[in-house]
Amino acid sequence: MSKVLLDKAKTLEPRNPNKSTAVFGGESSGILNWNDIKYPHWYQMYKRLIGNYWQADEINMADDLRQFGSLTDNERDTYLKVIGLLSTLDGPQTRTALLLSLYATDPSVQSIMAVIAQQEAVHNESYSYVLSSVVSLDEQNESFQLGRKDPILLKRNEAIIQQYNAFVEEPTIENILKTMVYTALLEGMFFYSGFAFFYHLARENKMVGTSTMISYINRDELEHGRFIAELFRATLYENPEQNTAELTEWVYNHFRESVDREIEWSNYVLAEIEGIDLEEMAGYIKYRANKMLRMMGLSELYPEHTENPMKWIRAYADNFDGTKTDFFEQKSRQYTKTSNLNGFDDL
Template structure:
């Protein structure tokens, strides 16, 4: 199949219809009427995203400032490494979301990706905020250098880096689809061993401010993963020549590779942390991979991991009813009753 480079979408084309004729490579005027879009349910996704607005400095870190020196050496090391991991992933995600929007010819996609890009910028700011609360500037800088210097982290991010850069160099439909695959992996699986570490601290009443921040990020990422999965399905449906055995096998292969790399990373960074079962963590990673594949319209690759093996983690993510936990009552979150109606099943 010959490579066809996509052009960046024009800002305004008044002779084209307002309702886009295609997500990528289609025609639209550039005028967004949310009541007349190609995928009407995306308006609800947009509303959920903007309803999640929060700022990093809303979170009270006073107790964390006092507690960080009391953590074990292993916990402190994992804390700094995982913040380094998360910043490595969220920083380029802002730019990737904006790049995807530049080639989207559906103005609703442009608007949704703009919100996602803004939220990813807030996430990255939050990592700077929590580190500045608990360690010196030198330690902060070391943590943010890990994405460039830690061999295990570099190996874990290598495939994602290659694909994101391939999209920059060759903006084709194939590279957009592959970038959406890695974005879905990032939003729906890559973060989760790191999230689990902070939730594990919180269930032992440690670093509750940090876990609150992570829960807000986690909530955003769940919504991002939903939309990216929808965008992948729509793009694949509009370009059926890629809906073939070769491409779908590429997706499954890269999911499996990513799972193995994530398990290797989690063993490396969580191996000496008390309270986390590494076999359970590996099962959770496989469960998350299955869940993202189903959201993308594909089938499970780990049939033995269709249920969440780390159910305790559900109590540490805010629900999707638009409310936020009071920052002075964080400890009560671990006793909150959960149900399938409040979004926790997405974990």
């Protein structure tokens, strides 16, 4: 298949219709009327996103400052490493959301991605905020260097880096779809072993301010993941030539690889944390992967992990196991039942 590079969407083209003809590579005037968009239910997704507005400095970190020194050496080390991980992942998400919006010809997608980008910027600021609340500037800077120096973290992020940069270099529909796969993995799985660590501390009445902030981020990421999964399905629906066995296998292979690397990372960063069962953590990662695959319209890879093995997390995460019927499922439930053989053929 020849590579067709997409042009960036025009800002204003009054000769085109207000309702976009496609989410990417289509035509639209650039005028957004929320009552006249191609996928009307996306307005509700937009409303949920803006309803989540918050700022990092609204969270009182006084107790965390007092408690940080009483954490074990392993807990303090893991705290800094996990913040380093989260900042490494959230920073690029701001840019990636903006890049996707530049090529989106549907103005509703542009607006939703603008909100997502703003929220990712808040997330990244919040990591600076919590670190500045509990450690010195030198320790803050060292934590933010982990994404550049730690060999396990570098290995874990290698495939993300490659795909995100491939999209920058070659903005094709194929690369947009693959970038959305990794964005879904980030929003729906990669963050979650880190989230679990902070919820574990809160369960022991430690660093509750940090866990409160993480729960706000978690709530945002759930909405981001839900929208990216829908955008992936809509893009594939509008570009049936991309609906191939090769793409299906690519998605499954990269999910498997990502799960393996996330488990490797969690074993590395959580190994010395008393009270976290690493086998349970691995099952939780597979559960999250299954959940994202279902949202994207694919079959589960880990049928033995369809239930959340860490149910105590529900007390800390907003609507953690919540599922909503979306526009696509209302039209057809075939998406969630596709097999490895037929891939996206039912989309």
